[in-house]
Amino acid sequence: MRRAMNVRPAAGARILLAIIPFLLIAVVYVLGSAERRAANPNDKLLPPVSEMVQTTTRMATEPDRRTGEITMVADTVSSLQRLALGLGIATLTGLTLGIALGILPAFNAAGGSLVAVISMVPPMAILPILFIIFGLGELSKVALIVIGVAPPIVRDIAMTVQAIPVEQLVKAQTLGASTWQTVLRVALPQALPRLIEVVRLQIGPAFLFLIAAEAIAADSGLGYRIFLVRRYLAMDVILPYVAWITLLAFLMDWALAKLARSAFPWAYAEERR
Amino acid sequence: MLRSLIAALALSAAALVAPAEAAPKKNFEIAWTIYVGWMPWPYAADAGIVKKWADKYGIDIKVTQINDYVESINQYTAGKFDGVTLTNMDALTIPAAGGVDTTALIVGDFSNGNDGIVSKSAKSVADLKGESINLVELSVSHYLLARALEGAGLAEKDIKVVNTSDADMVAAFKAPDTKTVVTWNPLLAEVKTEPGSTALFDSSKIPGEIIDLLGVNTETLKDNPDFGKALAGIWYETLALVVDPGEKGKEARAAMGKQSGTDLAGFDAQLAATKLFAKPAEAVAFVESADLVKTMDLVRTFSFDHGLLGDGAKSKDAVGIGFAGGKTLGDPANVKLRFDPTFMKMAADGKL
Numbered sequence: 090m091r092r093a094m095n096v097r098p099a100a101g102a103r104i105l106l107a108i109i110p111f112l113l114i115a116v117v118y119v120l121g122s123a124e125r126r127a128a129n130p131n132d133k134l135l136p137p138v139s140e141m142v143q144t145t146t147r148m149a150t151e152p153d154r155r156t157g158e159i160t161m162v163a164d165t166v167s168s169l170q171r172l173a174l175g176l177g178i179a180t181l182t183g184l185t186l187g188i189a190l191g192i193l194p195a196f197n198a199a200g201g202s203l204v205a206v207i208s209m210v211p212p213m214a215i216l217p218i219l220f221i222i223f224g225l226g227e228l229s230k231v232a233l234i235v236i237g238v239a240p241p242i243v244r245d246i247a248m249t250v251q252a253i254p255v256e257q258l259v260k261a262q263t264l265g266a267s268t269w270q271t272v273l274r275v276a277l278p279q280a281l282p283r284l285i286e287v288v289r290l291q292i293g294p295a296f297l298f299l300i301a302a303e304a305i306a307a308d309s310g311l312g313y314r315i316f317l318v319r320r321y322l323a324m325d326v327i328l329p330y331v332a333w334i335t336l337l338a339f340l341m342d343w344a345l346a347k348l349a350r351s352a353f354p355w356a357y358a359e360e361r362r
Numbered sequence: 363m364l365r366s367l368i369a370a371l372a373l374s375a376a377a378l379v380a381p382a383e384a385a386p387k388k389n390f391e392i393a394w395t396i397y398v399g400w401m402p403w404p405y406a407a408d409a410g411i412v413k414k415w416a417d418k419y420g421i422d423i424k425v426t427q428i429n430d431y432v433e434s435i436n437q438y439t440a441g442k443f444d445g446v447t448l449t450n451m452d453a454l455t456i457p458a459a460g461g462v463d464t465t466a467l468i469v470g471d472f473s474n475g476n477d478g479i480v481s482k483s484a485k486s487v488a489d490l491k492g493e494s495i496n497l498v499e500l501s502v503s504h505y506l507l508a509r510a511l512e513g514a515g516l517a518e519k520d521i522k523v524v525n526t527s528d529a530d531m532v533a534a535f536k537a538p539d540t541k542t543v544v545t546w547n548p549l550l551a552e553v554k555t556e557p558g559s560t561a562l563f564d565s566s567k568i569p570g571e572i573i574d575l576l577g578v579n580t581e582t583l584k585d586n587p588d589f590g591k592a593l594a595g596i597w598y599e600t601l602a603l604v605v606d607p608g609e610k611g612k613e614a615r616a617a618m619g620k621q622s623g624t625d626l627a628g629f630d631a632q633l634a635a636t637k638l639f640a641k642p643a644e645a646v647a648f649v650e651s652a653d654l655v656k657t658m659d660l661v662r663t664f665s666f667d668h669g670l671l672g673d674g675a676k677s678k679d680a681v682g683i684g685f686a687g688g689k690t691l692g693d694p695a696n697v698k699l700r701f702d703p704t705f706m707k708m709a710a711d712g713k714l
Contacts, residue, residue: 129461129462130461131459131460131461131462131674131698132460132461133439133459133460133461133672134439134440134460143673144673147673216530216533217530217533217536220530220533220534220536220537221533221536221537221538224537224538224539224540225496225524225526225534225537225539225540226539304527305526305527305530305534306496306524306525306526306527306530306534307524307525308522308523308524308525313525316525316527317499317500317525319432319436320432320452320455320456320498320499320500320501320670321455321456321459321460321500321670321672322436322439322456322460323672325673
C-alpha cells in the first residue's frame with residue numbers, strides 16, 4: 090500500500106486536478122446567478138458571466154465619456170505605479186536596514202527594538218496622522234504601502250543575516266575582509282534570495298494597503314473604481330476588477346518566483362518538486 | 363458522484379443567495395445608519411415603542427444598526443432586510459435601479475442645511491472653478507455640488523472631484539492640500555470649525571431635494587400591510603417625542619444625540635438644519651405636492667448622467683418612479699420606486 094504522501098500525479102492529471110476547483114466555483118456561481126436572475130431580472134448582486142464580459146470589454150476598450158481615457162487601463166496604470174513605487178521603496182529600505190540591523194550589533198542595539206515595535210503598529214489605525222503628514226495625494230498612498238510592508242521585510246532580512254553562521258563571518262575577516270566587504274560578499278548574497286521570497290509574500294498585503302488607500306481618497310485606480318461603483322452595487326464591474334487584481338498579483342508572484350530561481354539557482358538546489 | 367456533488371453545491375449556493383421570501387410572514391428586520399433624521403428608529407427600539415406597535419399587529423420587528431451606510435443599502439437590496447433608512451437619490455440608484463421594487467413608506471425629513479460645501483480657499487461657489495474638491499462621489503454630496511455649480515453658471519468639468527471616504531472626511535480636511543470638501547452632518551459641523559474655512563453652499567438653498575426616507579420592499583409590504591402600519595405607528599409616536607419641548611422630549615433627544623456620538627446641544631443643532639415632518643399630515647402634503655415630481659426628475663437626470671442607473675439604462679426613463687395618485691415618471695411598466703402616502707395618511711387620520 091503506497092503512502093498518500095508518495096502519490097504523485099502525472100503531468101496531465103496535475104493540470105486536471107488544478108482546474109477542477111476553479112470549475113466548481115464557476116459552476117456554483119453560474120447556477121447561483123441564474124437563480125437570482127430568475128427571481129429578479131434586474132438583480133445586480135450576482136450578474137451573469139455574459140454581462141460581466143460585456144462590461145469588462147467596454148471598460149477595457151472604450152474611452153470614458155467624461156475623462157476620454159480607457160477606464161480600466163487608466164486605473165491599472167495608476168494603481169501599478171503606486172504599487173511599484175511603494176513596494177520598491179519598501180524593498181530597498183528592507184534590504185539596507187535589514188542588513189545593517191543584522192550585521193552591526195551596535196546598530197541593532199539602537200534600532201532593533203524600535204523596528205520591532207513599529208512593525209506592530211497597524212498602519213490603518215493611524216491614517217489621519219498620515220494624511221496630515223503626507224497629504225491626500227499620491228505620496229500618502231505610496232507611504233501607506235511602504236509603512237505597511239517595509240517593517241516585515243526589514244525584520245525578515247535582519248533575521249536572515251543574523252542566522253548566517255558566525256564561522257562564515259570569522260572566516261571572511263581572517264581573509265582580510267572589512268565590514269563593508271563582508272556585507273557585500275557574505276551577507277548580501279545570502280540575503281537576496283530571501284528578499285525575493287519576502288517581497289513575494291508581501292504582494293498580498295501591498296495590494297491590501299493600496300486598495301485601502303485608494304478607497305479613502307483618489308480619483309483613479311483599481312481600488313478607487315471598486316469602492317466607487319460599490320455605491321450602486323455594480324457587481325458586474327467589481328467582480329471582473331477583483332479577478333484582474335488577483336491575476337496581476339498572481340503574475341507578480343510567479344515572475345518573482347521565476348526570477349529567484351534563475352538568479353540564485355544555488356538557493357533552490359535542495360527544493361523538492 | 364462528481365455530478366451529484368456539483369448539484370449539491372449549486373443547490374446550497376442557490377439557497378444561500380436566494381432572495382428574501384415575499385410571502386406573508388411574522389418577522390421583519392429593518393436596518394438603520396447614523397444620521398440625525400434616522401435616530402428616532404434606534405430610540406424607538408430602545409424605548410419599547412417598536413415592540414408596542416409590533417405587538418399590536420402581532421408581528422416582530424427587529425431594528426439593526428449597520429455601520430456603513432452604503433453597505434446597509436446593499437444588504438437591503440440583496441434581500442437581507444425588509445426596510446432600510448436611505449435618501450431619495452440612493453433609493454433610486456441602488457435598490458430601484460437594481461430591480462428591487464422599493465416603497466418610500468415614510469418620508470421623514472428633508473435636509474435643510476445638513477449637507478454643505480466648505481472651503482479653505484474659495485469664498486463663493488464661483489471661485490471653485492479649477493479647484494479639486496473632496497467628496498463622496500456619486501452621493502447626495504455630489505448631487506449638491508452639481509446643483510451648486512449649476513446655480514453659479516459652472517459645470518462639473520470646471521472642477522476636479524476626488525472621491526473621499528466619509529469616515530476620513532474630517533481628517534482629510536485638516537491636510538494642507540485639501541481645500542474644499544462637500545459633506546453632511548455631523549461631519550459638516552466638524553469641518554466648519556476648522557480655522558479659515560468658509561461655508562459656500564448648503565442644502566437649505568435647494569430645500570426639499572435631499573429627502574430622507576424609510577424604504578421598504580414593495581412586495582413584502584403588499585403581502586404584509588400590518589408591517590407598514592406598525593412602522594408608521596412607531597415613527598409618528600417617536601417623532602412626537604422628538605419635537606416635544608418638555609422634559610420628555612429633551613430626554614429622548616439627548617438619548618438620540620448620545621447614540622449618534624454627540625450630545626443634546628449637538629443633536630438640536632443638527633435637527634435645526636433638518637426639516638422634520640413631525641406631523642404625518644405634513645409628510646402627506648409633501649409627498650402629494652408636484653414639487654416632489656420635479657425634484658425626482660432632477661435627481662434621476664443627475665443619476666443617469668453619472669451612469670448610476672446602470673449600463674442597461676438607455677435613458678433617464680429606464681427606472682420608473684411612482685407618486686401619489688398614480689402619477690409616474692419614466693417607464694410606467696418598470697416602476698421600482700414608489701412614493702406612497704397611504705400609511706402616513708393612516709397615521710394622519712388616526713386609523714392605525
